[in-house]
Amino acid sequence: MPDVSDILVSSSVMTHPVRLAQAQRLAARLRLDGLAIDPDPEGPPSALRTAQVAWSAAAPEASHHLVVQDDVDAPVELLEIVARAAARFPDEALVFYTNWHARNGAAARLAALAGAAWVRAVPDEFTPSLGVCLPAGTAAAFRADARESAERHDDELLSVFFRGRGRMSLLAVPNIVEHIGTSSINGHAAQGIRRAVCPTSAADAAPLLSRGRVLEEPGWIPYMRYGEGYVRLVGQEHGPDAGRGHHRWREALPSTGLTEGDVLAAREAHLPPELAAEVARAFGDAFAEELWTHCLLLGRQAALASRRLGPAPGEIPVDVLDRLRCSAVATAGLAGLPPERRPEAGPDEVRTMAAFAWTAIHAGNLLVRPGA
Incomplete structure (x- = not known):
């Protein structure tokens, strides 16, 4: 070097x-x-x-x-x-x-x-x-x-x-x-x-x-576009549409190792009704459900990727990594909104969506099975 x-x-x-x-x-x-x-x-x-x-x-x-x-x-x-x-x-x-x-x-x-x-x-x-x-x-x-x-x-x-x-x-x-x-x-x-x-x-x-x-390889990647959750699958670039198609999260689940039952059980156990209601009041029930599911899948994949990466270098302060994570989660809800609705998200809405997203991410961490 x-x-x-x-x-x-x-x-x-x-x-x-x-x-x-x-x-x-x-x-x-x-x-x-x-x-x-x-x-x-x-x-x-x-x-x-x-x-x-x-x-x-x-x-x-x-x-x-x-x-x-x-x-x-x-x-x-x-x-x-x-x-x-x-x-x-x-x-x-x-x-x-x-x-x-x-x-x-x-x-x-x-x-x-x-x-x-x-x-x-x-x-x-x-x-x-x-x-x-x-x-x-x-x-x-x-x-x-x-x-x-x-x-x-x-x-x-x-x-x-x-x-x-x-x-x-x-x-x-x-x-x-x-x-x-x-x-x-x-x-x-x-x-x-x-x-x-x-x-x-x-x-x-x-x-x-x-x-x-x-x-180098995050595995399958959850993402949102226009208020809906999708999954980019591993090897998707080799598909008939050169990978430019979008797979809704439900149709992609069979390729992820998760089932819809896993998602529903996590939602039943961990979705916070008060925060969900706040997000729904601002942007609708469908968006609140999609955002939480997206972040659930995101938390699961991040936990697996963290295991593969191993411990962070000791010279990088823990608070620096924490701020990086918080920055990433703070944009998740905004980015997931349809473009025409993003201007409606003021500081309060952004904070609420971030708090809501974190509950799903933590629930997603629990979807990583021992030995995975």
């Missing part, structure tokens, strides 16, 4: 002329090298068109190149944290933001609960591209592939590229890059408020990303 002094990270901010001032402020505050401006701003929306400019801006002497988008926030320590992560994983594609409502976001939430600081991205979903660092050689190879592509979404093409190389990116579980705003030049505004799955301070993220554990 190279020393951090051997790592030189160059950097670019992807932007469009309508956000130029915003991008300039971001680059100045984070001491990033320059802007990558859409070369055809009047043309059809294409994040890839601007990404090609950004990845082409890697400095000749750089070992790695970092690309961030203009609609993010990040700590002033961003470059230092990225450089230390690149020193630890010099050959990996590293992703520093993961959407709270995506399958990769669900993998990161599961990893946080298991006590991991990094998790391998799933192969059947886009690569969240708001903050990505690639080794210089990998960046050059991606540019070459992108040059011939008709794709307009850089996040989709990054996943195609990584799948072709047989190794998906590593997702930073503590997110130090945060998405801001709800507008989207590339057509994603219908997804509503989109935030990081585990927003984390630089002070907590630094030791986690430098020394924390890596969850």
